[in-house]
Amino acid sequence: MRRITEGDFARIVNLGLPQRLEDIEATRYDPRPFDMAEGAQTFERPVVERLLRRSYRDVAFRRKVRDAYDYRCAISGLRLRNGGGRPEVQAAHIRPVEHQGSDSVRNGLALSGTLHWMFDRGLISVADDHSILVSRNKVPADVVDRLLSPGGRLIPPRDPRDAPHPENLRWHRENVFGQIATGDLAW
Template sequence: MPGVFVHRRDTHYADEPYGQYQFPKVYLSRASQFEGDWAVYYEPVKAGGRGFYAVAWVERIVPDPTRDGHYLALIKPDTYLDFAHNVPRTIDGELVERDLANAQAAVRPLSQRDFVRIIDLGLGDDENTLPRIGDPATPFPPSLRDNPRPFRFEQERVRTESLTSRIVRDRVFRTAVLAAYDKRCAMTGLKFINGGGRAEVAAAHIRPVAANGPDSVNNGLALSGTAHWMFDRGLISLDDDLSVLVSRHVNDIDSLKRLLRSDRKAIEPLDPALRPHPSFLAWHRENVFKL
């Protein structure tokens, strides 16, 4: 059975949504119902949050060795995914969690029907954020770009199975990252939209998926082609304060300085909660950046 984890950005719990979710023993029986299944993350809008904003697979639940009376829901690597579109708690006055009489608990089960509804709304289908044909990212196949159809059992099953598809995850990650940066390159500040309404920037993982980097906006940057190429090859990186670091291997420093923003700092996402996480920036500096 899938479930819901309520997470606040000002939480005192040791949460790392793409790695673990900490909760007290009082929620253990509820959380155990969706061990080995999907959970969606909900951040209260009244507390400045995003509503339902992500999904991840709960691999197992273990006692927290660092805090008595608490447990950790451990997230399966490579399953966390930020939604392309945040999902509010209510739509047109109707709760999205229609099958739950009291959707208040911080940890609560979710019916399969409500889960699929949230996933369908969260994944979305925004044509203008899809990669261009020929982009490094795999293009989204036409069969998956059809207009949304009414719910049917077969469609619900396929929709949830799509959470493990790399093609779908790349598309959703791109949509979420570009929305966070207003479709603007974080390094150059440039915002180009082509004649078809498609943003001319890519969504770059700071720590690549191949190196166990999650599909989290905190692990992403919106980058134009040249900046993306240089970032992936370690010619530029970011300090924790988002200052741009330039490798001594760059052969044309003057041109690069003209390309970068005048303050030599990357722009921040529109929502501060989506800012690049220091752990991912540190990984890039230590494993990719060429001093």
Template sequence: MTKLVLLHKADSIYDDEPDVVYDFPRNYLKAVKEAVGDWVIYYEPVKAGPRGYFAVAKIDRVLPKPGVDGRYLAMIEPGSFLPLDTEVPRLIDGSPLEQSLAEPDGTPKRGGAVQLAVRRIPDTDFERIVRLGLPADLEIQEAKRYDPRKSQIDEVSAVFERPVLERLTRRPYRDVAFRRKVRAAYGYRCAMSGLMLRNGGGRPEVQAAHIRPVEYKGSDSIRNGLALSGTLHWMFDRGLISVASDGETILVSRNKVPGAVVDRLLQPDGKILTPKDQNDWPHPANLAWHRENIFGQLESDGPAPWD
């Protein structure tokens, strides 16, 4: 197996959806097949946007693209995609993070591998980029973020750095990374109520909800997330509310949710707020999955918050 860098443009004309599939031509087939079962890191070229290295994922399998000769699809392992907490630039102090893109004196190469849409990356380079984008102490950073009293939190954990690949598969770590990205994308504001509430210590009350749950092969992409208050998160997970096919109208299970609750909790126009960056808007496929599999279909597992 081998690790890869995959170039991705948000406005790609190909069937790319980074947390689901990567579309590529035949000349990269050998390299991508070598990477099946291993990790890749996504990179946005400078001319396409400012993100640089922005996410990791694992390749599950490779398939010929139906109806298109000479193109293939790298299918992403469900649940493996994870955005970097901090996007990482290609150059640091003027030198590329990838050894293959640097001259012997550390300056950037021109042409060659720089122009490849798929390129192999050594484990050392991959791990260096991941450490910069997903630091080992991310959970501790988040715990201390709004509570300085936690500066002494778990000192043993603070000095113990888990191996990079173990970090990428730990659910508690991924939950923190997902929450940070989703809440930031929505400006720490609930997508359905429009409220931005903070507790006495300044901690945002808004939570990060998976649209398609992880246990049902949902990803940790921002596009599979909604920033919701605790009550609305509870309602969303139990199918009492959803989002219509237009991507903005809030659907309500009216036979289960009192009108007074709707009036109190939801925005007056009945539409969700979306992130400023359109690339972070909820993906239509994820919203459709929620409507078809969760909305109006689950029984409540206890009293509602308004009872």
């Protein structure tokens, strides 16, 4: 390696880059100038057929889990319905399908969308005694206070036979809870 003069450096750059580089870059992604009078354009999208390989999921899992918890979030206790009267609670796998989790009700929790997201990312979990565990170094206290049911315990399903299996809860705590990197979160 050797030092080069500013003149040599300028000559190398000028040989390698076009003289109108700024103009070229300015029109690279939108070659037409912006025009407010331009009408909305329709776009005919191509239809693509795709063969997909993924683990089979029982379509009844969602219905069974939501029904078992009476369409109530097992962590917040909220029973929300949308404008059409449909429940907003989701069915979350405790041990995910891609990690050989079953579609049994005992491998599911009825959770609101936000808590489902937090559960899947290891920000919250459930202890054997059904107390709710929170990764406090990643979840602000005010968020915890707003989202968890008073008492900080899982709201059980109507039928005790549908309660989460202890092995599934253990698997989640050991393999998901607290595993996400803090840089992956956007608060």
